[in-house]
Amino acid sequence: MKKLTLQEKQQTAEALLHRIKDLHTEGENIRLMEVCGTHTVAIFREGLRQVLPKGIELVSGPGCPVCVTDQVYMDKALAYAEMDDVIIATFGDMLKVPGSYSSLTEAQTKGAHIHVIYTPLEVLTLGKQYPHKKIVFLAIGFETTIAVIGATVKAVAEAGLRNVFFLVSHKLVPPALRALLDRQVGQIDGFILPGHVSVIIGEQPYAFLPMEYAIPSCIAGFDGVEVLSAVLNILEQRHRGRFEVGNTYHSVVMQEGNLVAQQLMDEVYDICDDTWRGIGVIPNSGLKLSEAYAHLDVEKMIPITLDKPSLDPKGCQCGRVLQGLIKPNECPLFGKACTPDHAIGACMVSVEGSCAAWYKYGYASGGLSWEE
Amino acid sequence: MCLAVPAQLIAKNDAIGTIELTGATRDCSLLLVPDAKVGDWLLVHAGFAVQIVDEEEAKATLDAFRELEELEEAYFAGKTTNS
């Protein structure tokens, strides 16, 4: 499959920026929210903010699954990690996320058995390899990852493994967008929609954005050029005065999404209300294992009660950062008490967290300062 | 939030495929794309193919970008001849 060469990329970016500038009136303030951590990182890595016209502001939304995972979930995960006969299987993303009193990395130094995996399917191998241990998989993530974990849940059930369990905290993107708009927090003039989530769910679940809220949006891929083309698409919608769910990622995002994956998710999970870190409960925004798979739910099969209350870190503004209400450097802890090496909030821990990205890419001092 | 890469399916054994990236091959579950055929490009996330890449569309996107470049070059060419 062909890709753009670096030189073509440079020329395409120039052309796109040209059109973006044409459609943007000087002095006009437009805030676009990207709801995907991979976009957040791409925007920094490619230095997109500096090339966009002043006035077009990109703000990060609740698009990092690790960041929106609630404190109580982390505390439960840590409680399981401390059990002698438990092996925690997890994506690398979760290692450093602070619970109320500890983190998985810290638990590991005290002897907890934590296994970083690339694909959830590795839990099947682990289950067979350690028949006398209980494997607890930290099942987090948005729709893309949910589909993949859902397929794994089914595979574990079919394999009849009795020692593999799931600690589920899945989050759904569309209800979160609705919640942001309902709360009318901050100005949002358009959404750059997550490409890989949309691969699974398609375009339809976002239809409420133009129809009920009159907000333009566009599904985008993850290259700098693809993000720019989504920005252009949104500006074009504004220019025409007609809003829709744009899609500049047609090569993998079909209108109806991946129907096989959707069916599988329906079978394995039931929709429930869920708590988002710093934001609170959002109706119908989470998933739990359905009755048929309840025997794989670690909370049902190995119930625990947390002996200490879950505490949100004092002073941490992750919740406001996640909603795009403040920029990371407007949090009083940013870059002082809270740095990637000594993170207080989840947004500073995850590679995709907006605080971590701001810090890593030089915004620690309050803004990118580079003299030409 | 979800890293995924395109890779080509080079072998298929029931629901397990072998995918090839430029630098590596690995096994990949095809449970979510049962219609995938050897030779297809797949979008892979965490060891699962989550979609078959529509190559026509991928090419169309690329062509659209290239067209944009050409228009841009023409635009700049016009500018430099004037100066």
Add this chain to the structure above:
Amino acid sequence: MERIRLVHGNGGRFSHELTERFILKYFTNDLLAPLHDGAQFSVSAGRMAFSTDSYVVQPPFFPGGNIGKLAVCGTVNDLVMNGAIPQYLSCSLILEEGLPFDELDDILATMRDMAEQANIQIVTGDTKVVKKGEVDKIYINTAGVGMIPENIHIGPSYVKPNMDIILSGSIGDHSIAVMGQRFGLELSENIKTDCAPLNHMIQAVLSKVGPQVALLRDPTRGGLGTVLKEIADQSQVGIKIHQSKLIIHDEVQSVCDILGYDPLYLANEGKVVLIVEPSVTDEVLNILHSFPEGREASHIGSTLDKNLGKVGMQTSIGGMRLIDLLGEDQVPRIC
């Protein structure tokens, strides 16, 4: 299959057998031959560089090399980064009980070959055996010495603004060769460690334009990103590089994409960053290009008299990305 036993480290008859069966088989030179408590040799007057490193790579065998290759090249290259001509190396082995003899043979044969290639001698050493599980097969420490020619002055304090930054080749190959094997990836044959002794290539540069070379650094652990940021801090200059000048092999980039790694922070074992006076940049590039390990060398950027302590990378779409030190280790991510 014969394997290392704990008794091979007790200092008695079995230890002697180990020395004869392995060490003397691969390392033979006049300085080592007496098997005394240390090596004795004469040195010329002047400045000497002395460096040491321990090698604990997991797994010990990887595409294109093994821990023995790293142990020789790593210390040789550390000496080279001081502007020195490496001469003698020591070698301490810490072996895990149960290590198969043939694996030890492979590693020592590689060390012998690398020492030959780098034109240095391994003149003293030690061997210990520890219980199974206490190390992963084998750990190696090497230390080395070399003399620095008179007109060569290499160090962060010699770096000034408006110098050119040259990188001797592609980045990320070593890390991907070592780590990519995990996580079920079958790597293509094109991915190999870049591990190589750099002394001949760097001596060729220094003998021509030594006084115009301000700094040599090998971007090993922490990768190119970390090394550049360290230089900007230590030398109090700004650094600007161009993404389009960096070479990342397609194979390496695609494994990075799948695991979520950033190639800027991956370790290299056969690369060097040179900071030189702009007047000699073309000459240095010509010399580097004439060596296999420098054939992809390119001028990636320059030092600046502003943005002190900062490293900026001009991206392919024209933005500026600031580069910081590597923080946490890179682990496979879903997001």
